[in-house]
Amino acid sequence: MIQLSFEPAYDAYCTIFRLMRMRAVIRRVERVPLLQLRILDFYLQFPCFIGTIRLKPEQMKFKKLAKEYSGTRPYGRLSDKRVMFDRMRTCQEAAAHTLVAKGYFERADFEVGQMRPSSQHAPLQLTARVDEINEEERDLIELLEQIATYRLDGDGGLKDRSGLAEFRYDAI
Numbered sequence: 001m002i003q004l005s006f007e008p009a010y011d012a013y014c015t016i017f018r019l020m021r022m023r024a025v026i027r028r029v030e031r032v033p034l035l036q037l038r039i040l041d042f043y044l045q046f047p048c049f050i051g052t053i054r055l056k057p058e059q060m061k062f063k064k065l066a067k068e069y070s071g072t073r074p075y076g077r078l079s080d081k082r083v084m085f086d087r088m089r090t091c092q093e094a095a096a097h098t099l100v101a102k103g104y105f106e107r108a109d110f111e112v113g114q115m116r117p118s119s120q121h122a123p124l125q126l127t128a129r130v131d132e133i134n135e136e137e138r139d140l141i142e143l144l145e146q147i148a149t150y151r152l153d154g155d156g157g158l159k160d161r162s163g164l165a166e167f168r169y170d171a172i
Contacts, residue, residue: 009045009088015095018044021130023104023117025144031109031116036152038092039164040144042085047140049081053147054161062143069140085164 008014018041025040026032032040043050051066078084100110102120109116121127134141150158159167 009084010091012091012094012098015041015088015091016098017130019092019095019099020104020122020126021134021141022144024130024134025141025148026115027117028145029148031106031114032148033152034093034096034110034113034115035165036148036150036158037096037115038085038089039158039162040148041092042081042088042164043147043162044140044144045088046081046084047137050140050143052081052163055146059143059146062139062146065139065143082164 019037021044022037022040026037043053047065047069049066050069051063055062079087096105096110096115099105100107103118104120104122106116106118122130147158150161152158154160154167157167159165
């Protein structure tokens with residue numbers, strides 16, 4: 001028997017929508033490396049893994065979100081989070097390219113590996129939906145805004161704290 005299943009993490013259109021949601025988060029820090037945006041997107045897609053992030057002591061209140069979002073865990077057995085993160089890369093990069101091509105992120109920053117939201121406005125229906133869902137998940141967005149301020153590289157950086165990317169060989 002063949003079983004087909006849909007996973008939004010590996011769907012380009014769902015990823016584009018999540019990255020549009022992340023524009024509001026990134027605006028607070030102005031720009032982030034693409035890899036950092038990918039990590040933020042991973043936790044937006046899989047908030048059930050929030051409990052695995054090593055947060056700063058003043059942000060420990062967000063650990064409770066892991067339990068609150070445990071119901072978002074996809075049906076069935078999940079792979080290791082690092083494997084899932086690596087599998088998401090293709091869709092995340094394609095979505096980032098698309099949004100840069102459409103003018104929602106700055107091309108010059110993207111060409112040097114950074115993501116910075118542009119001043120171009122999205123269609124009103126999309127903006128309304130993004131604002132609505134971001135408001136519904138305000139606690140999650142607030143956590144992602146805090147995580148976006150972490151440096152990416154080195155010991156204690158986001159790659160280290162999340163466990164999603166190798167950090168030991170970073171030049172810092």
